[in-house]
Amino acid sequence: MTARLYDLTSSWTFDSSQQDVWDVITAPDMSWPNWWPGCTLAKPLESQQTDGASKDDVLLSTTATLNFKASLGYTLKVAYHPTFVDSPREVDFDASGDLAGNGRVFLSTDSHGQTQMDIEWRVQPTRRWMTLLSPLAGPAFTYAHAALMRKGESGLRDYLIRQDRQR
Template sequence: MTSRLFDLNSTWHLPATPEYVWAVIADIDMSWPQWWPHCTFAAPLSRTEAKSNSQEDILKATTACLNFKASLGYTLTISIHPTEVAAPRKIDFDAGGNLNGTGRVLLTAENQGQATRMDIEWRVRPTQRWMNLLTPIAAPAFTAAHALMMRQGEKGLIKALAKQTPASAK
């Protein structure tokens, strides 16, 4: 049985400059569990030797394994490994674990550079047998659970940016 490809897209509008948003979402220690509700580390960060000390190369040498608890009660464990990094605007990544595929995060300045539009694209296939069996009837529920999880992430990031953003970065 070939699993269904899910194209999942989200757009977040964030009240900080792209550079500041980048500093939070692309930090090399992966702070997502600090601000994203229902997101936790499934394992410590894994890092191979980076080509240089640049943030881009360190990110490309890093794999994060995260748990996301969905509103429907299940937890997905997803590994995220950046494959292309162009600070402060784009990260392409491979996804593994319970969802296998690729993703992209794009940052675009809004409001004369004082706000940021963050577009998040996922092209993934479930790897768990139960999800593949239920997908023909549960795909709309899975997609809705993803949308809710993403809205929670957006709200969490907005709160984190409000607490941490210096006045000059807003």
């Protein structure tokens, strides 16, 4: 049985600058667990960094494997490997693990000076139980994704506010 393909999108808005948002989401230490509730590092970062590499080159040579605890009680382990970087605007990535496919994060600044972060996912579950349940549980999986993304947006917003206060 072939797993259902999920096309998932989210849009987040922040009062912080585009560069500040970019610096957090592309931090070389993959600080997402510091601000995203339900997110933990599944294993140490894998990187083929070389001395003198640019930040973009470091990002492109790094794979981060993260655990995400869904509101429905299951945990997904997903590895992210950037495939394209246009700093501080866009990062495309391949995903593997419990979800396989690709994604894109695009940052822009709106007319009010706010940073808009658009996230696109095109993934299929690889875990057998998710593949089998996808025809019936697809709406529940989509709901769990949306809830997890709301937590990420809220966590990142709070983290950016704390960073601004420390400056």
